[in-house]
Amino acid sequence: xxVNISNATFSSIVGIGQKVKKASxxxxxxxIELNRGVNAVTEIDLTSVMKxxxxxxxxFQVYAPNLGSESFRKAIAKEYFPAFSQQPGFENxxxxxxxxxxxxxxxxxxxxxxxIYFPKFYWGSYSKMATIRQKxxxxxxxxxxxxxxxxxxxxCVFICDPNNPxxxxxxxxxxxxxxxxxxxxxxxxxxxxxxxxLFYEPDNxxxxxxxxxxxxxxxxxxxxxxxxxxxxxxIYTKNKDFNSELNIRLLYEFNAVSSPxxxxxxxxMTTPVGRLALDDFRKKTTEHIAANIDYLKSKDLLVxxxxxxxxxxxxxxxxxxxxxxxxxxxxxxxxxDKFVYHDKDLWxxxxxxxxxxxxxxxxxxxxxxx
Ligand SMILES: Cc1ncc(COP(=O)(O)O)c(C=O)c1O
Numbered sequence: 001x002x003v004n005i006s007n008a009t010f011s012s013i014v015g016i017g018q019k020v021k022k023a024s025x026x027x028x029x030x031x032i033e034l035n036r037g038v039n040a041v042t043e044i045d046l047t048s049v050m051k052x053x054x055x056x057x058x059x060f061q062v063y064a065p066n067l068g069s070e071s072f073r074k075a076i077a078k079e080y081f082p083a084f085s086q087q088p089g090f091e092n093x094x095x096x097x098x099x100x101x102x103x104x105x106x107x108x109x110x111x112x113x114x115x116i117y118f119p120k121f122y123w124g125s126y127s128k129m130a131t132i133r134q135k136x137x138x139x140x141x142x143x144x145x146x147x148x149x150x151x152x153x154x155x156c157v158f159i160c161d162p163n164n165p166x167x168x169x170x171x172x173x174x175x176x177x178x179x180x181x182x183x184x185x186x187x188x189x190x191x192x193x194x195x196x197x198l199f200y201e202p203d204n205x206x207x208x209x210x211x212x213x214x215x216x217x218x219x220x221x222x223x224x225x226x227x228x229x230x231x232x233x234x235i236y237t238k239n240k241d242f243n244s245e246l247n248i249r250l251l252y253e254f255n256a257v258s259s260p261x262x263x264x265x266x267x268x269m270t271t272p273v274g275r276l277a278l279d280d281f282r283k284k285t286t287e288h289i290a291a292n293i294d295y296l297k298s299k300d301l302l303v304x305x306x307x308x309x310x311x312x313x314x315x316x317x318x319x320x321x322x323x324x325x326x327x328x329x330x331x332x333x334x335x336x337d338k339f340v341y342h343d344k345d346l347w348x349x350x351x352x353x354x355x356x357x358x359x360x361x362x363x364x365x366x367x368x369x370x
Contacts, residue, residue, distance in 0.1 A: 068096025
Protein backbone atom coordinates (compact mmCIF):
# COMPACT_ATOMS: atom_id res chain seq x y z
CA UNK A 1 0.00 0.00 0.00
CA UNK A 2 1.44 3.39 -0.99
CA VAL A 3 0.83 6.00 1.66
CA ASN A 4 1.77 9.63 2.13
CA ILE A 5 4.25 9.63 4.98
CA SER A 6 4.01 12.79 7.05
CA ASN A 7 7.26 12.34 9.01
CA ALA A 8 5.41 13.54 12.10
CA THR A 9 5.95 11.32 15.13
CA PHE A 10 3.77 10.43 18.10
CA SER A 11 3.91 12.92 20.91
CA SER A 12 6.42 11.85 23.55
CA ILE A 13 3.78 12.69 26.15
CA VAL A 14 1.83 9.64 24.97
CA GLY A 15 4.93 7.46 25.44
CA ILE A 16 5.59 8.80 28.92
CA GLY A 17 1.98 8.13 29.90
CA GLN A 18 2.31 4.52 28.77
CA LYS A 19 5.63 4.14 30.60
CA VAL A 20 4.12 5.43 33.86
CA LYS A 21 1.08 3.15 33.57
CA LYS A 22 3.27 0.12 32.83
CA ALA A 23 5.62 0.83 35.76
CA SER A 24 2.69 1.28 38.11
CA UNK A 25 1.06 -1.97 36.96
CA UNK A 26 4.28 -4.00 37.17
CA UNK A 27 5.38 -2.68 40.55
CA UNK A 28 1.89 -2.43 42.05
CA UNK A 29 2.90 0.98 43.35
CA UNK A 30 1.09 4.25 42.89
CA UNK A 31 2.54 6.89 40.53
CA ILE A 32 1.26 10.42 40.12
CA GLU A 33 0.65 11.36 36.51
CA LEU A 34 1.82 14.94 36.34
CA ASN A 35 2.80 14.28 32.72
CA ARG A 36 -0.79 14.83 31.60
CA GLY A 37 -2.41 18.02 30.33
CA VAL A 38 -5.80 17.76 31.98
CA ASN A 39 -7.25 19.12 35.19
CA ALA A 40 -7.34 16.30 37.72
CA VAL A 41 -8.28 18.05 40.98
CA THR A 42 -11.94 17.16 40.54
CA GLU A 43 -14.41 16.45 37.77
CA ILE A 44 -17.23 18.74 36.75
CA ASP A 45 -20.46 17.36 38.19
CA LEU A 46 -22.84 17.00 35.23
CA THR A 47 -25.63 15.21 37.07
CA SER A 48 -28.15 18.07 36.95
CA VAL A 49 -27.13 19.18 33.46
CA MET A 50 -27.70 15.72 32.00
CA LYS A 51 -31.25 15.64 33.39
CA UNK A 52 -32.19 18.47 31.05
CA UNK A 53 -30.98 16.68 27.89
CA UNK A 54 -33.76 15.19 25.77
CA UNK A 55 -32.27 12.08 24.13
CA UNK A 56 -35.31 11.66 21.91
CA UNK A 57 -35.12 15.08 20.35
CA UNK A 58 -34.09 15.86 16.78
CA UNK A 59 -31.47 18.17 18.23
CA PHE A 60 -29.81 15.19 19.91
CA GLN A 61 -30.27 12.55 17.22
CA VAL A 62 -29.85 14.34 13.89
CA TYR A 63 -26.97 16.18 12.15
CA ALA A 64 -26.15 19.56 13.64
CA PRO A 65 -25.76 22.50 11.20
CA ASN A 66 -22.41 22.65 9.43
CA LEU A 67 -21.04 25.48 11.61
CA GLY A 68 -22.47 23.86 14.73
CA SER A 69 -25.74 24.38 16.60
CA GLU A 70 -26.90 27.99 16.32
CA SER A 71 -27.93 28.23 19.97
CA PHE A 72 -24.55 26.84 21.05
CA ARG A 73 -22.72 29.38 18.89
CA LYS A 74 -24.90 32.15 20.34
CA ALA A 75 -24.05 30.91 23.84
CA ILE A 76 -20.33 30.99 22.96
CA ALA A 77 -20.74 34.51 21.56
CA LYS A 78 -22.34 35.62 24.85
CA GLU A 79 -19.72 33.87 26.96
CA TYR A 80 -16.60 35.00 25.08
CA PHE A 81 -17.68 38.12 23.21
CA PRO A 82 -20.46 39.76 25.29
CA ALA A 83 -19.83 43.19 23.76
CA PHE A 84 -20.67 41.90 20.29
CA SER A 85 -23.05 39.02 20.92
CA GLN A 86 -26.12 41.21 20.28
CA GLN A 87 -24.95 42.05 16.76
CA PRO A 88 -27.17 40.13 14.33
CA GLY A 89 -25.29 37.22 12.81
CA PHE A 90 -22.21 37.63 15.03
CA GLU A 91 -22.40 33.91 15.88
CA ASN A 92 -21.61 33.12 12.23
CA UNK A 93 -18.01 34.13 12.94
CA UNK A 94 -17.86 31.09 15.22
CA UNK A 95 -17.48 27.53 13.90
CA UNK A 96 -17.69 24.50 16.19
CA UNK A 97 -14.93 21.91 15.90
CA UNK A 98 -14.44 18.54 17.61
CA UNK A 99 -11.84 19.96 20.01
CA UNK A 100 -9.03 22.47 19.85
CA UNK A 101 -6.64 20.22 17.94
CA UNK A 102 -8.84 19.98 14.81
CA UNK A 103 -9.45 23.74 15.11
CA UNK A 104 -5.70 24.34 14.94
CA UNK A 105 -5.22 21.86 12.13
CA UNK A 106 -7.96 23.51 10.05
CA UNK A 107 -6.36 26.91 10.60
CA UNK A 108 -2.95 25.60 9.54
CA UNK A 109 -4.51 23.99 6.45
CA UNK A 110 -6.47 27.03 5.37
CA UNK A 111 -3.97 29.85 5.87
CA UNK A 112 -1.81 30.56 2.86
CA UNK A 113 1.27 31.65 4.83
CA UNK A 114 4.95 31.02 4.28
CA UNK A 115 6.14 31.08 7.83
CA ILE A 116 4.49 30.14 11.08
CA TYR A 117 6.05 31.44 14.31
CA PHE A 118 5.59 29.36 17.44
CA PRO A 119 6.70 30.46 20.91
CA LYS A 120 10.12 29.15 21.98
CA PHE A 121 8.46 26.97 24.64
CA TYR A 122 5.55 25.44 22.77
CA TRP A 123 3.03 22.62 22.77
CA GLY A 124 4.73 20.00 20.58
CA SER A 125 1.54 19.26 18.62
CA TYR A 126 1.83 22.66 16.90
CA SER A 127 4.94 21.69 14.98
CA LYS A 128 3.64 18.17 14.30
CA MET A 129 0.52 19.59 12.67
CA ALA A 130 2.61 22.04 10.64
CA THR A 131 4.85 19.14 9.54
CA ILE A 132 1.87 17.06 8.42
CA ARG A 133 0.50 20.04 6.47
CA GLN A 134 3.97 20.78 5.05
CA LYS A 135 4.15 24.31 6.45
CA UNK A 136 7.42 25.98 7.37
CA UNK A 137 7.77 27.10 10.95
CA UNK A 138 10.21 28.88 13.22
CA UNK A 139 10.21 30.24 16.76
CA UNK A 140 10.13 33.53 18.65
CA UNK A 141 11.69 34.19 22.07
CA UNK A 142 9.37 36.97 23.22
CA UNK A 143 6.53 38.68 21.38
CA UNK A 144 8.26 42.07 21.48
CA UNK A 145 11.36 40.51 19.91
CA UNK A 146 9.50 39.62 16.71
CA UNK A 147 10.86 41.91 14.01
CA UNK A 148 7.76 43.72 12.80
CA UNK A 149 9.57 44.73 9.57
CA UNK A 150 9.99 41.08 8.70
CA UNK A 151 6.47 39.84 9.24
CA UNK A 152 3.59 40.48 6.86
CA UNK A 153 0.50 38.81 5.44
CA UNK A 154 2.57 35.71 4.70
CA UNK A 155 3.30 35.22 8.40
CA CYS A 156 1.33 33.79 11.24
CA VAL A 157 2.14 33.96 14.97
CA PHE A 158 0.85 31.54 17.60
CA ILE A 159 0.14 32.75 21.13
CA CYS A 160 -0.65 30.41 24.02
CA ASP A 161 -1.30 32.31 27.29
CA PRO A 162 -1.10 30.99 29.98
CA ASN A 163 1.51 29.04 28.14
CA ASN A 164 1.74 25.32 27.69
CA PRO A 165 4.35 24.16 28.83
CA UNK A 166 5.56 26.93 31.18
CA UNK A 167 2.31 28.16 32.73
CA UNK A 168 3.62 31.72 32.26
CA UNK A 169 0.86 34.31 31.97
CA UNK A 170 1.75 37.53 30.18
CA UNK A 171 0.29 40.85 31.26
CA UNK A 172 -2.98 41.43 29.36
CA UNK A 173 -2.13 45.03 28.38
CA UNK A 174 1.20 43.89 26.98
CA UNK A 175 -0.50 41.05 25.16
CA UNK A 176 -3.09 43.35 23.62
CA UNK A 177 -0.41 45.82 22.55
CA UNK A 178 1.66 43.06 20.91
CA UNK A 179 -1.33 41.45 19.19
CA UNK A 180 -2.41 44.86 17.86
CA UNK A 181 1.09 45.60 16.52
CA UNK A 182 1.57 42.18 14.96
CA UNK A 183 -1.83 42.05 13.26
CA UNK A 184 -1.31 45.61 11.95
CA UNK A 185 1.54 44.29 9.78
CA UNK A 186 -0.91 41.99 8.01
CA UNK A 187 0.40 38.96 9.92
CA UNK A 188 -2.19 36.67 11.44
CA UNK A 189 -2.28 35.95 15.16
CA UNK A 190 -3.62 32.60 16.30
CA UNK A 191 -4.76 33.07 19.87
CA UNK A 192 -4.76 29.53 21.24
CA UNK A 193 -5.23 29.93 24.98
CA UNK A 194 -7.48 27.14 26.24
CA UNK A 195 -6.22 27.45 29.85
CA UNK A 196 -7.10 31.13 30.18
CA UNK A 197 -10.77 30.95 31.13
CA LEU A 198 -10.06 28.57 33.96
CA PHE A 199 -8.52 31.56 35.75
CA TYR A 200 -10.43 34.52 34.27
CA GLU A 201 -14.17 34.66 34.65
CA PRO A 202 -15.79 36.89 33.58
CA ASP A 203 -13.20 37.77 30.99
CA ASN A 204 -13.30 40.75 28.63
CA UNK A 205 -10.06 39.99 26.79
CA UNK A 206 -11.71 38.19 23.88
CA UNK A 207 -13.90 41.27 23.31
CA UNK A 208 -10.76 43.39 23.08
CA UNK A 209 -9.21 41.32 20.31
CA UNK A 210 -12.41 40.28 18.50
CA UNK A 211 -12.57 43.24 16.16
CA UNK A 212 -8.94 43.19 15.10
CA UNK A 213 -8.34 42.21 11.52
CA UNK A 214 -6.17 39.13 11.25
CA UNK A 215 -6.98 37.56 14.58
CA UNK A 216 -8.08 33.94 14.79
CA UNK A 217 -9.13 32.47 18.13
CA UNK A 218 -8.93 28.70 18.51
CA UNK A 219 -10.56 27.44 21.68
CA UNK A 220 -11.24 24.25 23.55
CA UNK A 221 -13.69 23.09 26.19
CA UNK A 222 -11.21 20.43 27.33
CA UNK A 223 -9.50 22.59 29.91
CA UNK A 224 -11.57 25.36 31.51
CA UNK A 225 -14.78 23.29 31.38
CA UNK A 226 -12.89 20.05 32.05
CA UNK A 227 -14.66 18.10 29.31
CA UNK A 228 -11.84 16.82 27.10
CA UNK A 229 -13.78 13.60 26.49
CA UNK A 230 -16.58 15.49 24.77
CA UNK A 231 -14.19 16.79 22.09
CA UNK A 232 -15.46 20.32 21.67
CA UNK A 233 -13.80 23.51 20.55
CA UNK A 234 -14.33 26.37 18.14
CA ILE A 235 -12.69 28.79 15.73
CA TYR A 236 -13.51 32.50 15.77
CA THR A 237 -12.49 35.04 13.19
CA LYS A 238 -14.33 37.83 11.45
CA ASN A 239 -12.38 37.31 8.23
CA LYS A 240 -14.91 36.48 5.53
CA ASP A 241 -12.56 34.69 3.10
CA PHE A 242 -11.28 32.47 5.89
CA ASN A 243 -14.79 31.71 7.10
CA SER A 244 -16.15 30.75 3.70
CA GLU A 245 -13.26 28.31 3.13
CA LEU A 246 -13.66 26.99 6.68
CA ASN A 247 -17.35 26.34 6.05
CA ILE A 248 -16.50 24.16 3.06
CA ARG A 249 -13.70 22.27 4.79
CA LEU A 250 -15.86 21.62 7.84
CA LEU A 251 -18.43 19.96 5.62
CA TYR A 252 -16.01 17.62 3.88
CA GLU A 253 -13.98 16.96 7.02
CA PHE A 254 -16.76 16.28 9.55
CA ASN A 255 -20.15 16.47 7.80
CA ALA A 256 -21.28 18.29 10.98
CA VAL A 257 -19.84 17.91 14.46
CA SER A 258 -21.52 15.59 16.98
CA SER A 259 -24.67 17.15 18.49
CA PRO A 260 -24.82 15.75 22.08
CA UNK A 261 -21.60 17.39 23.34
CA UNK A 262 -22.75 20.71 21.90
CA UNK A 263 -26.00 20.39 23.85
CA UNK A 264 -24.17 19.50 27.05
CA UNK A 265 -21.64 22.32 26.95
CA UNK A 266 -24.29 24.85 25.93
CA UNK A 267 -26.26 23.90 29.05
CA UNK A 268 -23.15 24.05 31.24
CA MET A 269 -22.59 27.64 30.10
CA THR A 270 -26.18 28.88 30.06
CA THR A 271 -28.29 27.14 32.74
CA PRO A 272 -28.12 27.96 36.47
CA VAL A 273 -27.33 24.31 37.36
CA GLY A 274 -24.64 24.18 34.66
CA ARG A 275 -23.12 27.42 35.86
CA LEU A 276 -23.08 26.19 39.45
CA ALA A 277 -21.27 22.99 38.41
CA LEU A 278 -18.77 24.98 36.32
CA ASP A 279 -18.06 27.51 39.08
CA ASP A 280 -17.54 24.71 41.57
CA PHE A 281 -15.16 22.89 39.21
CA ARG A 282 -13.18 26.05 38.49
CA LYS A 283 -13.03 27.15 42.13
CA LYS A 284 -11.73 23.82 43.44
CA THR A 285 -9.33 23.41 40.52
CA THR A 286 -7.76 26.86 40.78
CA GLU A 287 -7.45 26.64 44.59
CA HIS A 288 -5.43 23.44 44.35
CA ILE A 289 -3.33 24.80 41.48
CA ALA A 290 -2.45 27.89 43.53
CA ALA A 291 -1.55 25.78 46.59
CA ASN A 292 0.66 23.51 44.46
CA ILE A 293 2.48 26.45 42.90
CA ASP A 294 3.03 27.97 46.36
CA TYR A 295 4.52 24.66 47.44
CA LEU A 296 6.92 24.61 44.45
CA LYS A 297 7.96 28.16 45.23
CA SER A 298 8.51 27.42 48.91
CA LYS A 299 10.77 24.49 47.98
CA ASP A 300 12.68 26.57 45.43
CA LEU A 301 11.75 24.20 42.65
CA LEU A 302 10.69 26.79 40.04
CA VAL A 303 13.16 27.54 37.26
CA UNK A 304 14.49 31.08 37.61
CA UNK A 305 15.55 31.39 33.95
CA UNK A 306 11.90 31.05 33.03
CA UNK A 307 10.04 32.78 35.82
CA UNK A 308 12.48 35.34 37.20
CA UNK A 309 10.79 36.55 40.36
CA UNK A 310 7.32 35.69 39.12
CA UNK A 311 5.42 32.42 39.38
CA UNK A 312 3.49 30.42 36.78
CA UNK A 313 -0.28 30.69 36.72
CA UNK A 314 -0.87 27.04 35.78
CA UNK A 315 -1.94 24.51 34.82
CA UNK A 316 1.72 23.67 34.19
CA UNK A 317 5.01 24.55 35.84
CA UNK A 318 8.62 23.92 34.92
CA UNK A 319 10.68 22.59 37.79
CA UNK A 320 14.38 22.05 38.45
CA UNK A 321 14.16 18.29 38.22
CA UNK A 322 14.58 16.03 35.21
CA UNK A 323 11.96 13.71 33.76
CA UNK A 324 14.08 10.67 34.75
CA UNK A 325 14.66 11.86 38.30
CA UNK A 326 10.95 12.47 38.79
CA UNK A 327 10.09 9.08 37.28
CA UNK A 328 12.41 7.41 39.81
CA UNK A 329 10.35 9.15 42.47
CA UNK A 330 7.11 7.87 40.96
CA UNK A 331 6.18 11.16 39.37
CA UNK A 332 5.21 11.21 35.70
CA UNK A 333 6.59 14.39 34.09
CA UNK A 334 7.71 15.54 30.65
CA UNK A 335 11.26 16.78 30.08
CA UNK A 336 11.37 20.40 28.97
CA ASP A 337 13.45 19.29 25.97
CA LYS A 338 10.19 17.93 24.51
CA PHE A 339 8.80 21.48 24.34
CA VAL A 340 11.69 23.22 22.59
CA TYR A 341 12.96 22.78 19.06
CA HIS A 342 16.52 23.98 19.67
CA ASP A 343 19.04 23.46 22.50
CA LYS A 344 17.27 20.37 23.74
CA ASP A 345 20.23 19.28 25.88
CA LEU A 346 20.21 22.58 27.66
CA TRP A 347 16.63 22.11 28.82
CA UNK A 348 16.53 18.39 29.50
CA UNK A 349 17.47 18.80 33.15
CA UNK A 350 14.10 20.46 33.77
CA UNK A 351 10.62 19.03 33.42
CA UNK A 352 7.05 20.16 32.88
CA UNK A 353 4.60 19.02 35.49
CA UNK A 354 0.85 19.52 35.58
CA UNK A 355 -0.06 21.24 38.84
CA UNK A 356 -3.80 20.70 38.45
CA UNK A 357 -4.02 17.83 40.94
CA UNK A 358 -5.17 17.45 44.56
CA UNK A 359 -2.82 19.37 46.82
CA UNK A 360 -2.37 16.61 49.44
CA UNK A 361 -1.46 14.06 46.81
CA UNK A 362 0.86 16.53 45.10
CA UNK A 363 2.77 17.20 48.33
CA UNK A 364 2.89 13.50 49.20
CA UNK A 365 4.76 12.74 45.98
CA UNK A 366 6.69 15.96 45.45
CA UNK A 367 8.14 15.90 48.94
CA UNK A 368 10.19 12.85 47.89
CA UNK A 369 11.66 14.77 44.98
CA UNK A 370 12.62 17.98 46.79
C1 LIG B 1 -2.10 24.77 23.99
C2 LIG B 1 -3.15 23.81 23.63
N1 LIG B 1 -3.97 24.09 22.62
C3 LIG B 1 -4.95 23.24 22.25
C4 LIG B 1 -5.12 22.04 22.89
C5 LIG B 1 -6.21 21.15 22.35
O1 LIG B 1 -7.03 20.51 23.21
P1 LIG B 1 -8.27 19.65 22.70
O2 LIG B 1 -7.92 19.05 21.37
O3 LIG B 1 -8.47 18.63 23.75
O4 LIG B 1 -9.43 20.58 22.60
C6 LIG B 1 -4.26 21.68 23.94
C7 LIG B 1 -4.38 20.38 24.62
O5 LIG B 1 -3.55 19.91 25.34
C8 LIG B 1 -3.25 22.59 24.32
O6 LIG B 1 -2.41 22.33 25.33
